Amino acid sequence: xxxxxxxxxxxxxxxxxxxxxxxxxxxxxxxxxxxxxxxxxxxxxxxxxxxxxxxxxxxxxxxxxxxxxxxxxxxxxxxxxxxxxxxxxxxxxxxxxxxxxxxxxxxxxxxxxxxxxxxxxxxxxxxxxxxxxxxxxxxxxxxxxxxxxxxxxxxxxxxxxxxxxxxxxxxxxxxxxxxxxxxxxxxxxxxxxxxxxxxxxxxxxxxxxxxxxxxxxxxxxxxxxxxxxxxxxxxxxxxxxxxxxxxxxxxxxxxxxxxxxxxxxxxxxxxxxxxxxxxxxxxxxxxxxxxxxxxxxxxxxxxxxxxxxxxxxxxxxxxxxxxxxxxxxxxxxxxxxxxxxxxxxxxxxxxxxxxxxxxxxxxxxxxxxxxxxxxxxxxxxxxxxxxxxxxxxxxxxxxxxxxxx
Numbered sequence: 218x219x220x221x222x223x224x225x226x227x228x229x230x231x232x233x234x235x236x237x238x239x240x241x242x243x244x245x246x247x248x249x250x251x252x253x254x255x256x257x258x259x260x261x262x263x264x265x266x267x268x269x270x271x272x273x274x275x276x277x278x279x280x281x282x283x284x285x286x287x288x289x290x291x292x293x294x295x296x297x298x299x300x301x302x303x304x305x306x307x308x309x310x311x312x313x314x315x316x317x318x319x320x321x322x323x324x325x326x327x328x329x330x331x332x333x334x335x336x337x338x339x340x341x342x343x344x345x346x347x348x349x350x351x352x353x354x355x356x357x358x359x360x361x362x363x364x365x366x367x368x369x370x371x372x373x374x375x376x377x378x379x380x381x382x383x384x385x386x387x388x389x390x391x392x393x394x395x396x397x398x399x400x401x402x403x404x405x406x407x408x409x410x411x412x413x414x415x416x417x418x419x420x421x422x423x424x425x426x427x428x429x430x431x432x433x434x435x436x437x438x439x440x441x442x443x444x445x446x447x448x449x450x451x452x453x454x455x456x457x458x459x460x461x462x463x464x465x466x467x468x469x470x471x472x473x474x475x476x477x478x479x480x481x482x483x484x485x486x487x488x489x490x491x492x493x494x495x496x497x498x499x500x501x502x503x504x505x506x507x508x509x510x511x512x513x514x515x516x517x518x519x520x521x522x523x524x525x526x527x528x529x530x531x532x533x534x535x536x537x538x539x540x541x542x543x544x545x546x547x548x549x550x551x552x553x554x555x556x557x558x559x560x561x562x563x564x565x566x567x568x569x570x571x572x573x574x575x576x577x578x579x580x581x582x583x584x585x586x587x588x589x590x591x592x593x594x595x596x597x598x599x600x601x602x603x604x605x606x607x608x609x610x611x612x613x614x615x616x617x618x619x620x621x622x
Contacts, residue, residue: 272321276331281342285361288328292359294383296327299343299353301334305592306369307352309542312585314376323380327356349419356383363423364389368416370497375447379414382407390415390424398428398436406445412437413448417455430459450495453486458499461506476511480518483507487525490532500529501546505553523557530554541577542586545593548573552600567601574598574610587614 277284281297288295300307314320332339334351342348346355346363354367356379364383367376385407388396393412396402404412415424425433438452460479464470471479483504486492493500504526512519530550533539539547548570555562574594581587591614598607 272316272318274315274321274324274329274331276329281330281332284328284330285357288357288359289361291328294327294359294364295330295357295361296324296380296383297330297332297346297353297355297357299332299334299339299346299348299351299355301351303335304351305588308585308588309369310352312583312589314373317373317377319377320380323377326384327380347421347423349421353416353419356380358383358386358389362389363391365411365414366390366416366419366423368414368418370499371414372447372495375414379411382411387411391426394424394426394428394433397440398433404440406442409437409440410448413441413451431456434459446489446491447495450486450489450492453482453492454496454499454503457483457486457507458503460510461503463510471511477518479507479511480522483511484522484525487522487529493529493533497543498546500526500533501548501550501553504529504550505557508557519557523554526550526557527554540586541581542589542593545573545577545590545597548597549600552597562601567603570597570601571603571606574606578610578614584618587618591618 276298277287279287285295287293298310300310332342334340334343334348346353348355352369356364356367358364364387365379367379387407390412393402393404393408397404417425434452434456438449438456441449441452457479460471487500487504508519508522508526512522530547533550534544534547548566551566552562555566574590574597577590577594578587581590591611594610595607598604598610
Protein backbone atom coordinates (compact mmCIF):
# COMPACT_ATOMS: atom_id res chain seq x y z
CA UNK A 218 0.00 0.00 0.00
CA UNK A 219 2.92 2.34 0.68
CA UNK A 220 5.63 2.86 -1.90
CA UNK A 221 9.26 3.60 -1.09
CA UNK A 222 11.65 4.34 -3.94
CA UNK A 223 15.35 3.66 -3.71
CA UNK A 224 17.20 6.70 -4.94
CA UNK A 225 20.78 6.31 -6.08
CA UNK A 226 24.00 5.52 -4.28
CA UNK A 227 23.16 7.28 -1.05
CA UNK A 228 20.17 4.94 -0.65
CA UNK A 229 17.74 7.74 0.12
CA UNK A 230 14.13 6.66 0.06
CA UNK A 231 11.37 9.00 -0.99
CA UNK A 232 8.70 9.29 1.68
CA UNK A 233 5.38 7.83 0.66
CA UNK A 234 2.05 7.15 2.39
CA UNK A 235 3.71 5.27 5.22
CA UNK A 236 6.70 7.61 5.52
CA UNK A 237 9.35 5.17 6.61
CA UNK A 238 12.78 3.71 5.72
CA UNK A 239 13.41 0.01 5.31
CA UNK A 240 15.18 -1.47 8.33
CA UNK A 241 18.26 -3.52 7.44
CA UNK A 242 21.18 -4.85 9.38
CA UNK A 243 23.79 -3.12 7.23
CA UNK A 244 22.61 0.47 7.14
CA UNK A 245 25.58 2.07 8.86
CA UNK A 246 29.25 1.23 8.36
CA UNK A 247 30.11 2.76 11.73
CA UNK A 248 27.37 1.75 14.14
CA UNK A 249 26.88 3.40 17.49
CA UNK A 250 28.08 1.58 20.62
CA UNK A 251 26.03 -1.55 21.29
CA UNK A 252 23.13 -0.36 23.40
CA UNK A 253 19.45 -1.17 23.32
CA UNK A 254 17.38 1.42 25.14
CA UNK A 255 19.09 4.80 25.32
CA UNK A 256 18.59 8.19 26.89
CA UNK A 257 17.78 11.27 24.83
CA UNK A 258 21.48 12.20 24.91
CA UNK A 259 22.29 9.41 22.42
CA UNK A 260 22.11 11.91 19.57
CA UNK A 261 25.44 13.56 20.22
CA UNK A 262 25.50 15.02 16.72
CA UNK A 263 22.72 17.42 17.64
CA UNK A 264 23.75 18.16 21.21
CA UNK A 265 25.12 21.57 20.32
CA UNK A 266 21.90 22.64 18.66
CA UNK A 267 19.57 21.62 21.49
CA UNK A 268 19.15 23.75 24.60
CA UNK A 269 19.75 21.74 27.77
CA UNK A 270 16.63 23.10 29.42
CA UNK A 271 14.35 22.34 26.46
CA UNK A 272 11.61 19.81 27.21
CA UNK A 273 12.46 16.33 26.03
CA UNK A 274 11.27 12.74 26.32
CA UNK A 275 12.92 10.89 29.20
CA UNK A 276 13.85 7.73 27.32
CA UNK A 277 14.38 4.75 29.60
CA UNK A 278 18.09 4.36 30.31
CA UNK A 279 18.40 0.59 30.43
CA UNK A 280 17.82 -2.54 28.39
CA UNK A 281 14.61 -3.33 26.54
CA UNK A 282 13.93 -6.35 28.76
CA UNK A 283 14.37 -4.19 31.86
CA UNK A 284 11.98 -1.62 30.43
CA UNK A 285 9.26 -4.22 29.90
CA UNK A 286 9.84 -5.63 33.39
CA UNK A 287 9.47 -2.14 34.86
CA UNK A 288 6.32 -1.52 32.84
CA UNK A 289 4.74 -4.70 34.18
CA UNK A 290 5.76 -3.93 37.76
CA UNK A 291 4.35 -0.39 37.58
CA UNK A 292 1.34 -1.26 35.36
CA UNK A 293 2.50 1.18 32.71
CA UNK A 294 2.30 0.72 28.95
CA UNK A 295 5.47 0.90 26.87
CA UNK A 296 6.00 3.21 23.92
CA UNK A 297 8.87 1.95 21.79
CA UNK A 298 10.51 4.19 19.22
CA UNK A 299 12.69 2.46 16.63
CA UNK A 300 14.78 5.04 14.81
CA UNK A 301 18.22 6.03 13.56
CA UNK A 302 20.29 9.21 13.61
CA UNK A 303 20.61 9.28 9.81
CA UNK A 304 16.92 8.68 9.02
CA UNK A 305 15.05 11.70 7.54
CA UNK A 306 11.56 10.64 8.72
CA UNK A 307 13.04 10.14 12.20
CA UNK A 308 14.44 13.66 11.99
CA UNK A 309 10.95 14.89 11.17
CA UNK A 310 9.59 13.23 14.33
CA UNK A 311 12.29 14.99 16.35
CA UNK A 312 11.53 18.31 14.67
CA UNK A 313 7.78 18.10 15.33
CA UNK A 314 6.12 15.51 17.55
CA UNK A 315 8.99 14.89 19.95
CA UNK A 316 9.20 18.64 20.63
CA UNK A 317 5.53 19.04 21.56
CA UNK A 318 5.13 19.63 25.29
CA UNK A 319 1.76 17.84 25.42
CA UNK A 320 3.24 14.73 23.78
CA UNK A 321 6.30 14.81 26.04
CA UNK A 322 4.14 15.11 29.15
CA UNK A 323 1.94 12.23 28.04
CA UNK A 324 4.96 9.93 27.58
CA UNK A 325 5.62 10.26 31.31
CA UNK A 326 2.66 7.91 31.84
CA UNK A 327 4.48 5.29 29.75
CA UNK A 328 7.88 3.63 29.85
CA UNK A 329 9.40 5.27 26.75
CA UNK A 330 12.08 3.19 25.02
CA UNK A 331 14.36 4.33 22.22
CA UNK A 332 16.05 1.70 20.03
CA UNK A 333 18.80 2.79 17.65
CA UNK A 334 18.31 0.40 14.74
CA UNK A 335 21.98 0.59 13.74
CA UNK A 336 23.15 -1.32 16.81
CA UNK A 337 23.66 -5.07 16.63
CA UNK A 338 21.32 -6.10 19.44
CA UNK A 339 18.64 -3.72 18.20
CA UNK A 340 18.37 -5.74 15.01
CA UNK A 341 17.35 -8.82 17.00
CA UNK A 342 14.65 -6.79 18.70
CA UNK A 343 13.59 -5.51 15.31
CA UNK A 344 12.97 -9.08 14.23
CA UNK A 345 11.18 -9.89 17.48
CA UNK A 346 8.82 -6.94 17.10
CA UNK A 347 8.45 -7.37 13.30
CA UNK A 348 9.79 -3.89 12.63
CA UNK A 349 9.75 -3.08 8.91
CA UNK A 350 11.30 0.35 8.76
CA UNK A 351 12.41 3.61 10.31
CA UNK A 352 10.77 5.19 12.18
CA UNK A 353 8.42 2.81 13.99
CA UNK A 354 6.39 3.73 17.07
CA UNK A 355 4.80 0.76 18.85
CA UNK A 356 2.67 0.81 22.00
CA UNK A 357 2.59 -2.25 24.25
CA UNK A 358 0.32 -2.82 27.24
CA UNK A 359 1.88 -3.51 30.68
CA UNK A 360 1.79 -7.24 29.93
CA UNK A 361 3.99 -6.73 26.86
CA UNK A 362 1.27 -7.28 24.24
CA UNK A 363 1.41 -5.02 21.20
CA UNK A 364 -1.58 -2.67 21.18
CA UNK A 365 -0.94 -0.49 18.13
CA UNK A 366 1.61 1.00 15.74
CA UNK A 367 1.49 4.74 15.21
CA UNK A 368 1.92 6.02 11.63
CA UNK A 369 3.49 9.18 10.32
CA UNK A 370 1.62 11.84 8.41
CA UNK A 371 -1.12 12.47 10.97
CA UNK A 372 -2.28 15.78 12.37
CA UNK A 373 0.05 16.41 15.30
CA UNK A 374 -2.77 16.48 17.84
CA UNK A 375 -3.68 12.90 16.94
CA UNK A 376 -0.46 11.53 18.41
CA UNK A 377 -1.50 12.62 21.88
CA UNK A 378 -5.00 11.26 21.27
CA UNK A 379 -3.60 7.81 20.46
CA UNK A 380 -1.53 7.81 23.64
CA UNK A 381 -4.67 8.67 25.60
CA UNK A 382 -6.55 5.79 23.99
CA UNK A 383 -3.71 3.37 24.72
CA UNK A 384 -3.83 4.35 28.40
CA UNK A 385 -7.45 3.14 28.63
CA UNK A 386 -6.63 -0.58 28.64
CA UNK A 387 -7.93 -0.93 25.10
CA UNK A 388 -7.91 -4.22 23.17
CA UNK A 389 -4.96 -4.66 20.78
CA UNK A 390 -5.52 -3.81 17.11
CA UNK A 391 -5.12 -7.46 16.13
CA UNK A 392 -7.94 -8.54 18.46
CA UNK A 393 -10.21 -5.71 17.32
CA UNK A 394 -9.84 -6.56 13.63
CA UNK A 395 -10.59 -10.24 14.33
CA UNK A 396 -13.64 -9.40 16.45
CA UNK A 397 -15.06 -6.97 13.89
CA UNK A 398 -14.44 -9.05 10.79
CA UNK A 399 -14.99 -12.56 12.18
CA UNK A 400 -17.50 -12.09 14.98
CA UNK A 401 -19.55 -9.07 13.90
CA UNK A 402 -18.36 -7.02 16.87
CA UNK A 403 -19.38 -3.35 16.81
CA UNK A 404 -16.44 -1.26 18.08
CA UNK A 405 -16.86 1.81 20.21
CA UNK A 406 -15.50 5.16 19.05
CA UNK A 407 -12.14 4.78 20.81
CA UNK A 408 -11.58 1.32 19.36
CA UNK A 409 -12.45 2.54 15.90
CA UNK A 410 -10.12 5.53 16.33
CA UNK A 411 -7.27 3.21 17.30
CA UNK A 412 -7.71 1.32 14.01
CA UNK A 413 -8.14 4.52 11.99
CA UNK A 414 -4.79 5.76 13.27
CA UNK A 415 -2.98 2.44 13.03
CA UNK A 416 0.13 2.18 10.84
CA UNK A 417 -1.25 -0.26 8.27
CA UNK A 418 1.74 0.29 6.02
CA UNK A 419 3.97 -1.28 8.69
CA UNK A 420 1.52 -3.98 9.71
CA UNK A 421 2.93 -6.89 7.66
CA UNK A 422 -0.15 -8.93 8.52
CA UNK A 423 0.17 -8.52 12.29
CA UNK A 424 -3.33 -7.06 12.67
CA UNK A 425 -4.68 -7.66 9.17
CA UNK A 426 -3.77 -11.34 9.09
CA UNK A 427 -4.58 -12.92 5.73
CA UNK A 428 -7.80 -10.97 5.31
CA UNK A 429 -8.66 -9.03 2.17
CA UNK A 430 -7.56 -5.42 2.72
CA UNK A 431 -10.29 -4.02 0.51
CA UNK A 432 -12.98 -5.77 2.54
CA UNK A 433 -11.47 -4.80 5.90
CA UNK A 434 -11.10 -1.10 5.10
CA UNK A 435 -14.51 -0.96 3.44
CA UNK A 436 -16.07 -2.48 6.57
CA UNK A 437 -14.20 -0.18 8.95
CA UNK A 438 -15.14 2.88 6.91
CA UNK A 439 -18.80 1.87 7.04
CA UNK A 440 -18.68 1.80 10.86
CA UNK A 441 -17.53 5.41 11.30
CA UNK A 442 -20.15 7.58 13.06
CA UNK A 443 -21.76 10.25 10.90
CA UNK A 444 -19.80 13.50 10.91
CA UNK A 445 -16.43 12.10 12.05
CA UNK A 446 -14.34 13.31 9.12
CA UNK A 447 -11.04 12.41 10.77
CA UNK A 448 -11.72 8.68 11.00
CA UNK A 449 -13.74 8.57 7.78
CA UNK A 450 -10.98 10.23 5.81
CA UNK A 451 -8.33 7.86 7.11
CA UNK A 452 -10.32 4.69 6.42
CA UNK A 453 -11.31 5.96 2.98
CA UNK A 454 -7.66 6.69 2.20
CA UNK A 455 -6.73 3.19 3.39
CA UNK A 456 -9.45 1.67 1.20
CA UNK A 457 -8.48 3.70 -1.86
CA UNK A 458 -4.78 3.00 -1.38
CA UNK A 459 -5.39 -0.69 -2.03
CA UNK A 460 -5.97 0.34 -5.67
CA UNK A 461 -2.69 2.25 -5.91
CA UNK A 462 -1.02 -0.63 -7.74
CA UNK A 463 -2.46 -2.21 -10.88
CA UNK A 464 -3.48 -5.89 -10.57
CA UNK A 465 -0.69 -8.35 -11.32
CA UNK A 466 -0.83 -10.28 -14.57
CA UNK A 467 -2.08 -13.40 -12.80
CA UNK A 468 -4.87 -11.51 -11.02
CA UNK A 469 -8.34 -10.73 -12.30
CA UNK A 470 -8.62 -7.20 -13.74
CA UNK A 471 -10.84 -4.70 -11.96
CA UNK A 472 -14.43 -4.79 -13.12
CA UNK A 473 -16.08 -1.69 -14.60
CA UNK A 474 -18.37 -1.46 -11.55
CA UNK A 475 -15.40 -1.59 -9.17
CA UNK A 476 -13.57 1.11 -11.12
CA UNK A 477 -16.64 3.35 -11.09
CA UNK A 478 -17.16 2.85 -7.36
CA UNK A 479 -13.52 3.55 -6.50
CA UNK A 480 -13.47 6.64 -8.73
CA UNK A 481 -16.58 8.00 -7.04
CA UNK A 482 -15.11 7.49 -3.57
CA UNK A 483 -11.82 9.10 -4.58
CA UNK A 484 -13.59 12.16 -5.99
CA UNK A 485 -15.71 12.40 -2.83
CA UNK A 486 -12.56 12.42 -0.71
CA UNK A 487 -10.80 14.99 -2.91
CA UNK A 488 -13.85 17.24 -2.96
CA UNK A 489 -14.08 17.30 0.84
CA UNK A 490 -11.37 19.39 2.58
CA UNK A 491 -11.92 17.63 5.92
CA UNK A 492 -11.63 14.13 4.46
CA UNK A 493 -8.52 15.10 2.48
CA UNK A 494 -6.79 16.68 5.45
CA UNK A 495 -6.62 13.57 7.62
CA UNK A 496 -3.58 12.03 5.92
CA UNK A 497 -0.74 14.29 4.82
CA UNK A 498 0.68 11.79 2.33
CA UNK A 499 -2.33 10.27 0.60
CA UNK A 500 -3.27 13.08 -1.78
CA UNK A 501 0.19 14.00 -3.18
CA UNK A 502 1.55 10.45 -3.25
CA UNK A 503 -1.34 8.13 -4.04
CA UNK A 504 -4.18 9.84 -5.91
CA UNK A 505 -2.54 10.01 -9.35
CA UNK A 506 -1.70 6.30 -9.39
CA UNK A 507 -5.20 5.39 -8.26
CA UNK A 508 -6.72 7.52 -11.02
CA UNK A 509 -4.44 5.84 -13.56
CA UNK A 510 -5.45 2.36 -12.39
CA UNK A 511 -9.22 2.82 -12.09
CA UNK A 512 -10.00 5.10 -15.06
CA UNK A 513 -9.35 4.85 -18.79
CA UNK A 514 -7.34 7.42 -20.69
CA UNK A 515 -9.64 9.99 -22.31
CA UNK A 516 -12.68 8.84 -20.34
CA UNK A 517 -15.13 11.14 -18.59
CA UNK A 518 -14.27 9.38 -15.32
CA UNK A 519 -10.58 10.27 -15.67
CA UNK A 520 -11.41 13.87 -16.54
CA UNK A 521 -13.65 14.23 -13.48
CA UNK A 522 -11.13 12.61 -11.14
CA UNK A 523 -8.24 14.67 -12.53
CA UNK A 524 -10.21 17.90 -12.11
CA UNK A 525 -11.00 17.03 -8.49
CA UNK A 526 -7.33 16.19 -7.94
CA UNK A 527 -6.15 19.49 -9.44
CA UNK A 528 -8.61 21.45 -7.28
CA UNK A 529 -7.43 19.70 -4.10
CA UNK A 530 -3.75 20.21 -4.94
CA UNK A 531 -4.35 23.93 -5.49
CA UNK A 532 -6.06 24.16 -2.11
CA UNK A 533 -3.26 22.28 -0.35
CA UNK A 534 -0.60 24.54 -1.81
CA UNK A 535 -2.46 27.57 -0.45
CA UNK A 536 -2.27 26.24 3.12
CA UNK A 537 -0.14 28.75 5.08
CA UNK A 538 0.50 26.26 7.89
CA UNK A 539 2.67 23.89 5.87
CA UNK A 540 6.36 23.46 6.65
CA UNK A 541 9.00 23.81 3.94
CA UNK A 542 9.35 20.03 3.71
CA UNK A 543 5.60 19.54 3.42
CA UNK A 544 5.46 22.09 0.63
CA UNK A 545 8.18 20.21 -1.21
CA UNK A 546 6.30 16.94 -0.92
CA UNK A 547 3.25 18.49 -2.55
CA UNK A 548 5.29 18.62 -5.75
CA UNK A 549 4.88 14.85 -6.02
CA UNK A 550 1.20 15.54 -6.49
CA UNK A 551 1.99 18.21 -9.07
CA UNK A 552 4.17 15.72 -10.95
CA UNK A 553 1.41 13.12 -10.94
CA UNK A 554 -1.10 15.69 -12.09
CA UNK A 555 1.05 16.84 -15.02
CA UNK A 556 1.57 13.24 -16.13
CA UNK A 557 -2.19 12.70 -16.06
CA UNK A 558 -2.96 15.89 -17.95
CA UNK A 559 -0.03 16.18 -20.39
CA UNK A 560 1.71 12.83 -20.25
CA UNK A 561 5.07 14.40 -19.35
CA UNK A 562 6.70 16.84 -16.95
CA UNK A 563 7.10 20.40 -18.21
CA UNK A 564 10.32 22.38 -18.04
CA UNK A 565 8.42 25.03 -16.12
CA UNK A 566 7.55 22.62 -13.29
CA UNK A 567 11.13 21.32 -13.22
CA UNK A 568 12.41 24.87 -12.78
CA UNK A 569 9.78 25.57 -10.10
CA UNK A 570 10.90 22.48 -8.16
CA UNK A 571 14.58 23.45 -8.33
CA UNK A 572 13.76 26.94 -7.10
CA UNK A 573 11.57 25.58 -4.27
CA UNK A 574 14.31 23.19 -3.11
CA UNK A 575 16.87 26.02 -3.03
CA UNK A 576 14.49 28.32 -1.17
CA UNK A 577 13.61 25.64 1.39
CA UNK A 578 17.29 25.03 2.14
CA UNK A 579 18.02 28.74 2.41
CA UNK A 580 15.13 29.45 4.78
CA UNK A 581 15.54 26.59 7.28
CA UNK A 582 18.06 26.39 10.10
CA UNK A 583 16.61 23.58 12.24
CA UNK A 584 19.03 20.63 11.79
CA UNK A 585 16.29 17.99 11.84
CA UNK A 586 14.11 19.86 9.36
CA UNK A 587 17.10 20.31 7.05
CA UNK A 588 17.58 16.53 6.91
CA UNK A 589 13.97 16.13 5.83
CA UNK A 590 14.27 18.90 3.23
CA UNK A 591 17.47 17.40 1.81
CA UNK A 592 15.79 14.02 1.44
CA UNK A 593 12.62 15.41 -0.15
CA UNK A 594 14.54 17.76 -2.42
CA UNK A 595 16.96 15.05 -3.56
CA UNK A 596 14.08 12.77 -4.52
CA UNK A 597 12.24 15.48 -6.41
CA UNK A 598 15.32 16.53 -8.37
CA UNK A 599 16.06 12.96 -9.40
CA UNK A 600 12.42 12.40 -10.30
CA UNK A 601 12.62 15.35 -12.68
CA UNK A 602 15.96 14.34 -14.27
CA UNK A 603 17.92 17.06 -12.47
CA UNK A 604 20.65 14.77 -11.15
CA UNK A 605 23.43 17.38 -11.30
CA UNK A 606 21.37 19.79 -9.21
CA UNK A 607 20.59 16.97 -6.77
CA UNK A 608 24.29 16.24 -6.37
CA UNK A 609 25.14 19.91 -5.82
CA UNK A 610 22.34 20.22 -3.27
CA UNK A 611 23.71 17.30 -1.25
CA UNK A 612 27.29 18.61 -1.41
CA UNK A 613 26.09 21.96 -0.12
CA UNK A 614 24.17 20.31 2.69
CA UNK A 615 27.21 18.30 3.75
CA UNK A 616 28.99 21.56 4.62
CA UNK A 617 26.69 22.14 7.60
CA UNK A 618 25.03 18.79 8.31
CA UNK A 619 25.78 16.83 11.50
CA UNK A 620 25.17 13.54 9.70
CA UNK A 621 27.18 12.53 6.66
CA UNK A 622 24.32 10.33 5.49
